[in-house]
Amino acid sequence: xxxxxxxxxxxAPVRSSDLRRLRDELSSAFGLPADxxxxxxxxxxxxxxxxxxxxxxxxxxxAPGSSDPRVFRPGKGLDGQLVPTCYALDLCPELLPALExxxxxxxxxxxxxxxxxxxxxxxxxxxxxxxxxxxxxPSRRVVAVGHLxxxxxxxxxxxxxxxxxxxxxxxxxxxxxDYLWAxxxxxxxxxxxxxxxxxxxxxxxxxxxxxxxxxxxxxAENLASSSLAPxxxxxxxxxxxxxxxxxxxxxxxxxxxxxxxxxTLLDALLLAxxxxxxxxxxxxxxxxxLYSSHILPSRPASGPGATxxxxxxxxxxxxxxxxxxxxxxxxxxxxxKGEVVVVGVNAAxxxxxxxxxxxxxxxxxxxxxxxxxxxxxxxxxxKGEVExxxxxxxxxxxxxxxxxxxxxxxxxxxxxxxxxxxxxLRRFTESHSLSHPSHRALLLLHPSAHPLGPSALTPSQLxxxxxxxxxxxxxxxxxDAVGSERGARGCVGRDEALGRVRGACTAYxxxxxxxxxxxxxxxxxxxxxxxxxxxxxxxxxxxxxEAWELFSSEELAEELKHRSASSTSIQPLAGSAKKGGTPxxxxxxQGTHDALVVKLLTARGIPRALVDVDLSRSKK
Numbered sequence: 378x379x380x381x382x383x384x385x386x387x388x389a390p391v392r393s394s395d396l397r398r399l400r401d402e403l404s405s406a407f408g409l410p411a412d413x414x415x416x417x418x419x420x421x422x423x424x425x426x427x428x429x430x431x432x433x434x435x436x437x438x439x440a441p442g443s444s445d446p447r448v449f450r451p452g453k454g455l456d457g458q459l460v461p462t463c464y465a466l467d468l469c470p471e472l473l474p475a476l477e478x479x480x481x482x483x484x485x486x487x488x489x490x491x492x493x494x495x496x497x498x499x500x501x502x503x504x505x506x507x508x509x510x511x512x513x514x515p516s517r518r519v520v521a522v523g524h525l526x527x528x529x530x531x532x533x534x535x536x537x538x539x540x541x542x543x544x545x546x547x548x549x550x551x552x553x554x555d556y557l558w559a560x561x562x563x564x565x566x567x568x569x570x571x572x573x574x575x576x577x578x579x580x581x582x583x584x585x586x587x588x589x590x591x592x593x594x595x596x597a598e599n600l601a602s603s604s605l606a607p608x609x610x611x612x613x614x615x616x617x618x619x620x621x622x623x624x625x626x627x628x629x630x631x632x633x634x635x636x637x638x639x640x641t642l643l644d645a646l647l648l649a650x651x652x653x654x655x656x657x658x659x660x661x662x663x664x665x666x667l668y669s670s671h672i673l674p675s676r677p678a679s680g681p682g683a684t685x686x687x688x689x690x691x692x693x694x695x696x697x698x699x700x701x702x703x704x705x706x707x708x709x710x711x712x713x714k715g716e717v718v719v720v721g722v723n724a725a726x727x728x729x730x731x732x733x734x735x736x737x738x739x740x741x742x743x744x745x746x747x748x749x750x751x752x753x754x755x756x757x758x759x760k761g762e763v764e765x766x767x768x769x770x771x772x773x774x775x776x777x778x779x780x781x782x783x784x785x786x787x788x789x790x791x792x793x794x795x796x797x798x799x800x801x802l803r804r805f806t807e808s809h810s811l812s813h814p815s816h817r818a819l820l821l822l823h824p825s826a827h828p829l830g831p832s833a834l835t836p837s838q839l840x841x842x843x844x845x846x847x848x849x850x851x852x853x854x855x856x857d858a859v860g861s862e863r864g865a866r867g868c869v870g871r872d873e874a875l876g877r878v879r880g881a882c883t884a885y886x887x888x889x890x891x892x893x894x895x896x897x898x899x900x901x902x903x904x905x906x907x908x909x910x911x912x913x914x915x916x917x918x919x920x921x922x923e924a925w926e927l928f929s930s931e932e933l934a935e936e937l938k939h940r941s942a943s944s945t946s947i948q949p950l951a952g953s954a955k956k957g958g959t960p961x962x963x964x965x966x967q968g969t970h971d972a973l974v975v976k977l978l979t980a981r982g983i984p985r986a987l988v989d990v991d992l993s994r995s996k997k
Contacts, residue, residue: 378451378550379557381430388425388439392748393678393741396422399438403448403459407472411681417447417465420679430817437560440464445561449551458505463553466507466519467566473507473522474500476547502528508547518565521552633681638690639698641682645675646702647732654708655724664699664710664717674739683738765888765901765984768792773881775847779805782844792885792896799875806871809841819868822846822856826867849877888925888982897924904988906974908995915995919964919974920950927981934964936977943967969995 391399399422400414409417421441427449428434435457438448445464451457461472500506508521526545551557633641649671654662658671668687676683692698696717703710707728709721723729770792771777783801788794793801806812806820813819814828821842824831834842846856849869860868869877887896902924909916922933930947938945945966954960966974971990979985 378429378433378435379552379555382556383427383429383560385425385427385437385560388423388437388444390441391418391422391424391438392745393420394745396420399448399459406459407461409469409472413469415679416468417461422447432817437557439561443562443564445564446557449557451550460505460522460550462551463519463522463558464561464566466522470519473505473519475507475509475519477509500525502526506547508549519553521547521549523547523549523551633685633689635689635691637681638685638687639692641676641685642672642687642690642698643702644732645672645685645737646698646707647729648734648737649675650707650722650724650726651729651732651734654722658722660720661711661713662719664695664719667699667719668695674742675737678736678738678741765886765987767795767901768885768887768896769795769798769879769882770885772883773848775844775849776878776881779844779848779878782841783808790896792887793882795875795879798878798882802875802878803871805841806845809838811838811841811845813865813868816865816868818871819860819865820845820871820874821867822849822859822869823867825857826860826865845874848881849874851877895926901987904978904983905991906971906978906988907991908969908971910994914967915969917966917968917970917974919966920961922964922978922983923961925983927983930962930964933977933981934966937964937966937970937974940977941966941968941970941973943970 396418400411400418403409403417404411404414418438419441423439423441423444425437425439426434427437433451434453436450437446438450439445440447446462447465448459448461450459461469466472502525504525506523506525507519508523509519524547526548649667652675653671654667676685687693687695687698690698692701699708699710699717699719702708705726705728707723707726708719709723710717710719712718770790771780780801783805785801785804788797811821813821813826821827822845824834824839824842827833831839850856850859857867860866860870883898884900885896885898886901887894889895902921904919904921904925907918907920909918919933919937922928923930934945934947937943943966945964947962947964949960950963951960971992975985975988975990978988
């Protein structure tokens with residue numbers, strides 16, 4: 378999957394709520410304790426969208442600081458399965474079932490071939506497995522991760538039949554040394570201590586390479602067969618639902634004891650007394666409101682303590698917890714109609730002052746609320762902007778004929794967006810296999826550019842190649858000469874091909890105003906804002922705004938006059954109209970007000986990218 382370079386977008390920190398969900402998903406999928414999941418995805422974990430050389434999307438989750446990819450998810454969104462990388466398996470070697478391979482085969486794992494060893498009876502085709510090297514002493518260093526290529530019985534049959542039966546035991550997704558590995562620091566984590574049975578494992582693994590040497594040679598030659606010698610050590614696969622013993626041990630390490638639950642809730646109460654209860658609470662306060670609004674939000678944001686509840690502790694009931702705190706002198710209570718009510722707190726108690734503050738769930742929730750508010754404000758701000766679209770009308774015979782061979786719904790007025798043109802071009806080239814076999818980003822323009830020569834192309838491909846030439850090439854241009862300056866003779870890049878198609882189209886632009894779409898011929902106009910010296914004064918000139926029809930020149934001049942406290946005037950722009958036509962105008966404002974003009978224009982919906990500020994003629 379990553380045997381060629383991948384395109385990665387800018388990384389950004391994962392929101393705390395999303396990070397908690399990721400850790401929970403990792404724990405449930407691989408039977409990990411909460412602390413191990415946090416070790417793999419610590420606070421500050423980054424996420425980045427990426428695309429492989431085969432245009433397959435995926436999401437990478439990177440360690441803060443080193444940017445080592447710890448986990449990746451193939452596909453778009455959250456539909457794909459989380460896959461740990463070799464960096465993650467260096468930290469948690471027992472995360473996946475391990476299959477062994479000979480050292481001679483390691484260099485071929487990036488190409489997608491695999492090997493295997495005795496498997497757990499519950500393993501299924503497509504399950505994630507790790508590949509380790511059978512060496513002496515056994516390091517158990519994971520060298521690849523992939524999907525099991527067949528059933529357990531298929532693997533056993535391949536093992537018994539030897540060289541006569543070939544097949545991929547593991548379909549490699551990621552290997553140590555591929556481009557995903559190179560995207561990180563490339564540093565191996567320290568090895569864990571060897572297992573107690575390392576001596577017996579070493580003795581059995583010494584004879585394994587010699588016994589399977591012929592099969593290894595065959596695998597290295599074909600990159601498809603599997604070395605299926607007996608494993609030197611049996612590694613159990615973590616189940617999606619762990620066995621009873623494993624589940625009990627995992628839950629014991631992840632869950633708190635009743636005494637720890639009590640300590641966590643009491644610490645949360647102390648922190649609430651020193652913060653919210655002493656500053657903003659109104660008394661008398663019912664115990665239920667004290668628990669829901671002050672104690673629960675004051676639990677630690679990370680670790681098992683985040684799930685502490687009174688029913689899991691030794692108090693069992695909230696009234697007992699509150700009365701125990703009252704006996705310690707932290708707060709004062711009384712009973713009203715059989716319900717415990719808090720009437721005051723003691724913020725000066727030594728226990729309250731001695732408590733060391735920590736990051737709480739309430740802090741995380743408030744921070745997330747602030748982020749969501751900022752995002753909402755940004756969305757509201759952008760609603761005022763006009764969404765400008767570049768549109769293209771097919772005018773060349775070659776482009777019309779090319780897209781006539783792609784089934785699609787024609788847009789209104791035959792005006793295509795750039796994205797639509799790109800999609801149609803990709804559909805056409807993929808349906809006729811016109812991509813270069815070795816370089817998918819290149820499109821064939823001449824039959825001789827195919828590595829196997831013109832004879833490798835079918836008559837249908839040759840006909841499609843002729844259509845592509847007519848749409849992409851300029852008049853008199855030799856298809857065999859295209860791309861020669863880049864060392865790709867007879868080929869054109871996808872982006873360049875799209876640019877050539879657009880160059881043969883008629884340009885339009887459009888935007889939405891008052892619920893209706895406005896479409897005009899040409900390219901989006903640029904509003905020009907210029908600072909100019911007039912004698913000893915400086916003036917601000919605004920021109921080119923009429924084409925947008927979002928406001929009149931009088932409206933802009935009047936608001937600019939009041940906002941700048943300067944005089945404004947509207948004057949015809951010399952040479953802007955043909956004889957007998959209405960000339961365009963220029964708004965002049967006394968003083969230097971380029972920043973104010975930009976603010977007024979963008980507030981009316983004109984994108985900032987289409988406002989050109991020229992300060993070249995201003996006073997230095």
